[in-house]
Amino acid sequence: MSDLFYNAAPQETRVAPPRKTARDYPTSKPRTVYLFGTCVVDLFFPEAGMDAIHLLEREGINVDFPQGQSCCGQPAYTSGYTEQAREVARAQIDLFKGGWPVVVTSGSCAGMFREHYPDLFKDEPETLAKVQNLAERTYELAEFLLHVCKVQLADQGEPLQVALHTSCSARREMNTHVHARALLAQLSHVERVDHDHESECCGFGGTFSVRMPDISGAMVADKTQAIQASGAQQVVSADSGCLLNINGAFEKQNIPLLGQHLASFLWQRTQSKQEPRA
Missing domain, CATH: 3.40.50 (Rossmann fold)
Structure with a gap:
């Protein structure tokens, strides 16, 4: 839920551990x-x-x-x-x-x-x-x-330009931006566009956004304005806390963009006519 690991802690400051070496993955899908x-x-x-x-x-x-x-x-x-x-x-x-x-x-x-x-x-x-x-x-x-799963995605949607946002801790600890980019690259009609401030925090940071609202607001303003300037038609992220913050800023600034969770974006883009959404 939190982007940052340097919140002003009452007892001690948390520091993200160094990233471990690449992990080994199973050779087959679990049941x-x-x-x-x-x-x-x-x-x-x-x-x-x-x-x-x-x-x-x-x-x-x-x-x-x-x-x-x-x-x-x-x-x-x-x-x-x-x-x-x-x-x-x-x-x-x-x-x-x-x-x-x-x-x-x-x-x-x-x-x-x-x-x-x-x-x-x-x-x-x-x-x-x-x-x-x-x-x-x-x-x-x-x-x-x-x-x-070694998933192979078949894009069923119309041409679209998207901006990807990855939370700070997800980027540092789980390399999530790399995985999301690879999945988006499988979608033949989706173009991922780069934007300034892509690697920077959106300003959410869990309790950080409550403790330091002015700084948080400035950070998300930079983020959303950079996304708008990129020409992206939609925003995708795998972290919902960031999506809450970014979508709220879009609405406040009257920017006609909306962030969607990666799971929903992938499902909708690859859903065949035989797979009605539940």
């Missing part, structure tokens, strides 16, 4: 996966969660969505509330037992599972073992579609 939908998708972009399920099921994969899932704990963690973050994290860990992969509809939340849970529980050996197992099974949605 079943867990889906972690994230709280922002659940509350504001439920269609993105459903479209992620459609994409996975079309690849012949069964999707299990544990009903008890909630937040990954990132807002508390990045704000320095370690004990509260552990409490939230423990509730998630217990839901994703076994060996199934965990596919996450947000790169920043996937990064929380994969990169930061081990730090949260480094002093609890029994829990740490579970966390390390979960981390190795965690994939961001675009990463999973590209490298595990």
